[in-house]
Amino acid sequence: MAAASPSSHRLFAISASQALGNQPPSTQSVHGHISTSSHNLDHALRGGIPRGKVAEISGPPGSGKTAMAMQMAANALLSGGEVVWIDTSHPLPVSRLVSMVSAHAQPEEDPLSYLSHVQILQAPSLAHLLALFMYPVSSFPPERTALVVVDNIATLFAAAYLPGHDDFNNRKSADRPQHPGGTSSPRGKGSPGPKAALPRDTASTRKFAIMADLMKSLSSLATKRGLAILVLNQMTTKVIPGSGAVLRPAMASPLWVLGLTSRLLVHRNDISPSALSDPSSTPISQIRFVTVLKANGIAHGTETATKDAPVVVIQIQDEGINDVGLVKKSKNTTPPASAPASVSAPAPAATITLRAYTFPQSPVIPTTPMKSPALSPLGPRERSPVRNKRKRGLEAGVIAGSDEEDSDEEWEGGLDDDGLGVELPTPEEGMLGGFVKPAVSG
Amino acid sequence: MSDLASILPSFVASSPAATCLLSDIEALPLTTADLLSLDALDISRRLGSTSRSSVLDIKRFVANLASALHSDITARASVPAPAFITTRDAHLDRLFGGGIPTQCITEFVGESGAGKSQFLLLLTLTVQLPPHLGGLGRPAVYISTEAPLSTPRLFQLAAALRSSTSSASPSTDRVFSITCSDLETQDHIIRYQLPVLVATHNVGLIVLDSVAANFRVEFERAAGSTNKRAKTAADGSSASASAESGPAQMARRGKDLVVLAGTLRALAIKHNLAVVVANQVSDRFTRNSSSRETLSLDFQSRWFSGWGEDPDDVGEDAKVPALGLVWANLLAGRIVVRRGVDAESGDWRRWVRVVFATWARAGEECGFEIVEGGVKALVS
Numbered sequence: 001m002a003a004a005s006p007s008s009h010r011l012f013a014i015s016a017s018q019a020l021g022n023q024p025p026s027t028q029s030v031h032g033h034i035s036t037s038s039h040n041l042d043h044a045l046r047g048g049i050p051r052g053k054v055a056e057i058s059g060p061p062g063s064g065k066t067a068m069a070m071q072m073a074a075n076a077l078l079s080g081g082e083v084v085w086i087d088t089s090h091p092l093p094v095s096r097l098v099s100m101v102s103a104h105a106q107p108e109e110d111p112l113s114y115l116s117h118v119q120i121l122q123a124p125s126l127a128h129l130l131a132l133f134m135y136p137v138s139s140f141p142p143e144r145t146a147l148v149v150v151d152n153i154a155t156l157f158a159a160a161y162l163p164g165h166d167d168f169n170n171r172k173s174a175d176r177p178q179h180p181g182g183t184s185s186p187r188g189k190g191s192p193g194p195k196a197a198l199p200r201d202t203a204s205t206r207k208f209a210i211m212a213d214l215m216k217s218l219s220s221l222a223t224k225r226g227l228a229i230l231v232l233n234q235m236t237t238k239v240i241p242g243s244g245a246v247l248r249p250a251m252a253s254p255l256w257v258l259g260l261t262s263r264l265l266v267h268r269n270d271i272s273p274s275a276l277s278d279p280s281s282t283p284i285s286q287i288r289f290v291t292v293l294k295a296n297g298i299a300h301g302t303e304t305a306t307k308d309a310p311v312v313v314i315q316i317q318d319e320g321i322n323d324v325g326l327v328k329k330s331k332n333t334t335p336p337a338s339a340p341a342s343v344s345a346p347a348p349a350a351t352i353t354l355r356a357y358t359f360p361q362s363p364v365i366p367t368t369p370m371k372s373p374a375l376s377p378l379g380p381r382e383r384s385p386v387r388n389k390r391k392r393g394l395e396a397g398v399i400a401g402s403d404e405e406d407s408d409e410e411w412e413g414g415l416d417d418d419g420l421g422v423e424l425p426t427p428e429e430g431m432l433g434g435f436v437k438p439a440v441s442g
Numbered sequence: 443m444s445d446l447a448s449i450l451p452s453f454v455a456s457s458p459a460a461t462c463l464l465s466d467i468e469a470l471p472l473t474t475a476d477l478l479s480l481d482a483l484d485i486s487r488r489l490g491s492t493s494r495s496s497v498l499d500i501k502r503f504v505a506n507l508a509s510a511l512h513s514d515i516t517a518r519a520s521v522p523a524p525a526f527i528t529t530r531d532a533h534l535d536r537l538f539g540g541g542i543p544t545q546c547i548t549e550f551v552g553e554s555g556a557g558k559s560q561f562l563l564l565l566t567l568t569v570q571l572p573p574h575l576g577g578l579g580r581p582a583v584y585i586s587t588e589a590p591l592s593t594p595r596l597f598q599l600a601a602a603l604r605s606s607t608s609s610a611s612p613s614t615d616r617v618f619s620i621t622c623s624d625l626e627t628q629d630h631i632i633r634y635q636l637p638v639l640v641a642t643h644n645v646g647l648i649v650l651d652s653v654a655a656n657f658r659v660e661f662e663r664a665a666g667s668t669n670k671r672a673k674t675a676a677d678g679s680s681a682s683a684s685a686e687s688g689p690a691q692m693a694r695r696g697k698d699l700v701v702l703a704g705t706l707r708a709l710a711i712k713h714n715l716a717v718v719v720a721n722q723v724s725d726r727f728t729r730n731s732s733s734r735e736t737l738s739l740d741f742q743s744r745w746f747s748g749w750g751e752d753p754d755d756v757g758e759d760a761k762v763p764a765l766g767l768v769w770a771n772l773l774a775g776r777i778v779v780r781r782g783v784d785a786e787s788g789d790w791r792r793w794v795r796v797v798f799a800t801w802a803r804a805g806e807e808c809g810f811e812i813v814e815g816g817v818k819a820l821v822s
Contacts, residue, residue, distance in 0.1 A: 061746040061770045062798025089707060090546035090774035091524050093539075093801035122518040124708065125449045127474035131511035134478060154771065159704050160445075160475050162697035206476050213479045234771045237739050245739035247767075268745040269736055285751070285805030289736075318803060 034147055034228050035075045036068065037321040038290075041312045045262055046296040048072075051146065051228045053261035053297075054218045058233035058249035063266045064288045064316045065232045067096070069149045071321040072230060073118070074100040081146025081227075082117045088129070089155040092120055096318070103319035123150075126160040130210070133217040141221075147228045148221075154234035154250035161207045208253045215259035231260075257302075263294035271313070277325035286315045287324055446474045446507075453510050460503050463495040467503075477504055478511075518711075521545075524801075527569050527647060527716055528576025529561070530603070533819035534794070534810065538777070539802025541576065544646070544716045546774030546800070547706055549653075551721040551748060551763045556781040557792050557812060558720045562649045563596055564816045565718060567603050567612040569647040575607055580646025580715070581616035583639060587628060587655040591619040602815030618643070625656040625698075633705055640713055648706065652720040654764035657695055696768040703772035721769075723761035726750070739767065746770055748778035748797040775799030784809075791820075 033048035042048045049055040049072060057065045073083045074097060085092050094115065102111035119142060123129040129150070132140060141148055222229045235247040249265065257263070269289045273279040290312045293301050301309030313324040446453060446468075455461040466489055467477065477485065482500040489495065495503075526541035535541050542548050542565060550558040566584055571577025584591050596614050603612040618639060622628040632650075639645065706717045726749065735741065744750040747770075749760045763770070770776065776797040784791045795807040809820035 060742050060767070061773065061776070062804060063745075066800050089772070090800050091543075091711075094523060095540075096801065120519065121515055122521070122711065123515065124518070124711065125445075125474070127449050127478055127507075128511050128515055130475055130478040131508045132515060135505070135508035135512070137512055158700050158771075160473055162700055203471075206473075210475055210479045235742075235767065237767055243735055243738060246735060247737045247739055247742055250771075265737075267737060267742055283805065 034072050034079075036314075037071045037075060038312065038314045038323050040323050041264075041290055041292075041314060041321075044292045044295055044310050044312050045264075048075075049228050049230060049262050050296070052223050052226050054215065054222055054229045054231065054259055055262035055264070056231045056233055056249075056260045057264045057266060058235060059266035060235045060247060063268060065266060066093075066151055067316045068264075068266065068290075068314075068321060069151060069230055069232055070097045071100055072228075073097060073147055073149060074104065074114075074320065076147040076228075077101055077114045077117055078104055079146070080144075082119065082142050082144045084119045084121065084141045084145055084148045086121045086123050086129070086132070086148065086150045088123050088150065088152060092151070099318050100320040117144075123156065126156040126210070129153075129156055130214065133214060133221060136217075136221065141225065141227065145225065145227050147230060150229070150231045152232035152234055154236075157207065157211070157251060161203055208255070211251060211253050212255035215256050219259050257294075260294060261297045263292075263299075265291040265293055265309075267291070275327055277327050282315055282324055286317060288314050288316055290314055449474050450507075450510055450514055452514070453507065455503075456506055459495065459499050460506065463493070463499055463503050466493045466495065474507070478508060521711065522714055525573070525578055525714065526576070527565055527578060528571070529564060530568055530576070530606070530816050531810075531819050533808065533821055534817060535576070537794070537802075537806060537808050537819070538796060539799060542716050542718060543774070543801055544578070544714050545710050547703060547710065547717045547719060547772065548775045548777065548799075549719050549721050549763075549773050550777050550779055551723060551797075552779035553723055553761065553781065556779045557794075557810070557817070558779045559592065559651060560595075560812050560817055561777075561779065561794075562651055562718060562720055563592065563599055565647055565716075566596070566617045566649060567600055568816075569716070570611045570613065570616050571603075571607060571609060572611060575609060577611075578646035578715075579611065580644050581618065582647040582649065583636065583645050584617055584619040584649045584651065585628070585631065585636075586619065586621050586651050587623065588652060590621045591617075598814060599816060606815055618645070622656065625660045628656050629698075629702075632702065637709060640709055640715065645713065646715050648709065648715060648717045650706075650717070650719040652722055653702070653769070654722045657698070658722070658764065695765075699765060699769050699772065703769075707772075722764045723749075724764055726760040726762045743767070746776070746798060748776060748795070775802065 032052075033042075033045075033050050035042050035048040036045065057068055059065045070092075073085065076083050078101065097118070098111050098115065101114050105111050105114070121132070123132060218229050218231070221227070234250045236250040237245040238248045240246050247267075266288050268287070271284060271287055273284065276282050291301070291309045292312065293299065293309050301307065313326065315322045315324045455464045467485070470488055472480070472485075472488070480488075482497050482504060485500050485504075486493075486495070486497045489500075524543040524545045526535075526543050528535055528541045529538065550561050552558045562584070566582035568577050569580060569582050572579045593614070596617065600612050600614050604610065620631060622631055636648070640648070706719075709715065710717045726747075743762065746767075747762050749762065763776070776799070778793075778795050778797050780793045780795075781790065782793070783789070791809055792811065793807050793809050796802050796804045798804050810817050811820055812818075
């Protein structure tokens, strides 16, 4: 708390025009953001992940979510803050954190001394996490906390709302006579048994309501205490006609996404060693691509439309995250040329240096109007969009009809195939909600 | 709400009124998470007129629940750091980032005959070594689903280990083994018998060889017969009389996998033990997928499945681990074991590689051979 500037208590106390007029002094960007250790990524995020806000990193297994979070934790530690790390599935690899800290610590410092500023908590169930954030106690988080990491949120929700259970079986069973005894599961979490008081209250509506409540608590804690909250998320599959199974962040409801100020999607891609300026020190296996879906509260893309979002190439080493030098402008890393400044994209803070070869002149963030809206409903693209969309939208409490635009392309060419199952290469991959497809299940 | 007992077994109602309320709430289709996030008034409305509990009772109950969860979190904060189990080969240990860690689930995936089981068998013995030799000094459990435990090889390994470490501890007597040939048995054993065994004998390693076998059999059989109802022990609620379609099965399998991983992980954390599972592979059908979208499952799975990372290397023998992304999301680490013809020498060789792991650096592939005393890295 002492480290945070006084204004962080009341974040919205100045008017927007005032905020725009005040170029943030360089010191504030130190206190105001936690660096990712990649200049390019920091630039795309306008300085890193902001304190007082909630950020999210999603990605498939092994994409480097935990490594990126550890790097930010190391940076928070090195700048004198404390870190709370909340494990939900696997323990924090402390030795890797130590090597990331020691890579940047002063030589006379003992990197292990920083570990006393890390509080590791376990939240083995969603209830634990909710108790932590929705029923706050004075000892949590500790006084000088700069960063709270939740690694990861998707496992908790998967365990509390088992995949396929709510979406599939309940919905189906609601449409036909109940099998006697079919609902009397000993562990029937949320199954709409005879005692279900409210017909609309399925497990999935509760899930989205809890996601929204949790996001509200996270945002309010972040704002009140001036700390950054970083939530790691996993990926799930959705079947899109024409594209097959596509990965999407597992937790993505409009209200959840709305609460996030920064949203990153880390993944891998083919890259030729010849594109690297220093191939010898940059093994391909360490290269990751980070799509900036949302930076500084401005959406550049959604989970369904990533192509307008800037992509930053980083390298994950034992010592932490680094930029990757690229020989030439790659299509992925350079945004479309556009007018230099706009109201929605303030100039980057002075402390950020650009790598000239990666971002020649134009700002990272395209200022052309976004093609796709920031919010999109949760529902997968389904075969009969009108009927299903309405049904999904109501149940999920979703703003309906906001994905007309970005769904157009995915429908092209998708109409001649069967939509599901048959074209799926590995059917076992897609066992999540994306398979809710009445045409096949009937 | 019936998940309270599994989330917080130690929770007891503080007063008679709370006990009464607890049983009322148990009947509602609410999870503990719902209780914490719903307004007391809302809970009261759901309870209906049958309950005699007031809104204040509910408020007090939820506050007690939250503070019980807080103290559980506090109690968990003092768990020891994860320990590592050695493979008795310095190079492989380094490749694995120190060995196989406790408190999480590690997967060995590969074709049959690639050498996964060699690692699993070896670990059941090295876990018994005293800590200064890289073990935990604790016994192991070996749950097999396909072939029963290979005892001749285990005896051979144990004898070799005893002589090489001059330690008396690695013994086949301290490897508990059981074979479960169907999913129902497997589920019962893991959920009810295993926790007791682990607690009684201070087990340090649980091996499940393999995790996919029973799931595959169960669901493929169900898919083959349309009038036989697919039933798993884990799930009574969806046992409908009608035949279930493929997506329904996959959805249920995803659920079963999450439950299985949750049970194993809870044991791993509670007892600071390692969980190692073997997984099978199937052929990858669409390697020249028309979809080149970066985020397509096909494309991204090249990196987390363990096959096809190098675009030039996507040959005929590309594989994909069973159980898909849902299972991969539940793992802390995946290690691929592969057998093939060496391009240079033309001989058959084995390789091992960390595909992803939270605690180790991934990517480096290392050749290894199976020797009398275990596995040995081939370092040039």
